[in-house]
Amino acid sequence: MRTFAIGDIHGGLKALIQLLNKMEIKDDDTLIFVGDYVDGWSESAQVIQFLIELSQKINCIFIKGNHDVWCEEWLRNDDVNPIWYMHGGKETMDSYVGFSEDKKKEHLKFFESMPLFYIDDKKRLFVHAGFTSMHGVEKEVFKASLYFDRTLWEMALIMDESIEKDSTIYPNRLKHYSEIYIGHTPTINFKVDEPMHAANVWNIDTGAAFTGKLSGININTKAIFQSDNLPALYPNEKGRNKV
Template identity: 70%
Template sequence: MMRTIAIGDIHGGLRALTQVLNKVEVKDEDKLIFVGDYVDGWSEAAQVVQLLIELSQKVNCVCIKGNHDVWTEEWLRSGEVNQTWYMHGGKETMESYSGFSEEDKKAHLAFFENMPLYHLDDENRLFLHAGFTSVKGVEHELDKRYFYLDRTLWEMALTMKPDIDKNDPIYPKRLTFYKEVFIGHTPTTNFGVEVPMNAMNIWNIDTGAAFKGRVTAMNVDTKAFVQSDNLPDLYPNETGRNKS
């Protein structure tokens, strides 16, 4: 049977991504949905992007755009260095491209440019990097940047009582549109949790790969998940974004 596997933030951790893909044992009929932030952190950002391009040619992959991907896309397009980006992993990403040709960079730019900001599957499950703010659903979001920047959706879900009735007038309309929502962007390690977190119908699968955590891959039907080793153990001579 086809599996749908959601994979959390990677942040240049090629070794971690390779680990989880091997643990998942990807099959031709599987669908892989990556929720963004492939770059900025560890030293193999360009190599992660290259692997995703090659993987997309073999199996059904959906690569959603994250905020760090937006920064890298802008740099690949213009060559201009955003100083905020540079201080939050951009330096490592730029260095990872040292062995890549201009043709390679153009192919990577096209890959970034074609990334969707969200994905809605046939079972009304929404996948996006961060969140959304519209009370009418993602199609009505006025500022598309919220798809890769918003944290309020997750923060709201965390504060809610799990047993609240969906028919209660105070039940947030944002949570009523989709069967489930899968996000990254806000590391679960911020809350002292090293595994995926669930609040209401939202699943957060960013388990802190940018810092001291892991990359996670989850079967969205069964909620079974696999994880890489902690990124600092895979890159012992690097600091990733632990310095920030």
């Protein structure tokens, strides 16, 4: 059986379908999504509907991202976070035109059911952004760190690769897990259009919200799969504004 981790989709249904086709997904595969399914391109509601239906066919794990938190709040009580509205929320709200109230309630339940992290039987952690507790995600006091923190990735980037994991100076945050898979911080910020690896952290957000691609990685073989650049798939749209 194969397990894939998939980066931030941000309303790019065309990219998601293209990526799954390139992966040649089978019924016994597992897909672990690291969050941010909405906000960006014009098909956020359609992405959620597609994922709900996909999860009825194969094993899927959906981690919650910060954009998903905002969308969930809007679906629950029409709360329009102004930061969300400016950074993809408007496009997501537009994508729900034509969706019935019952369908919106179904999507709300989908968001509400998402965990903030997942740890598999090989101590591989999947989380949207990162965490700050030296004791690991389960001891994280500030839950919003799980979908907003960037310091974990920043720390991994500046680490000396020669430091062994059993060393006393190896960061305690990283010692808890064999590997950590994150999204949230686009690799195109570092002029890289593929998933990046630093220490034991894999960043698989390759900027699908902006000018980049949607990426997936086989977590056992480390084979990488990617869609086309999102602007090529949505030539008449601009994508999300950068924060």
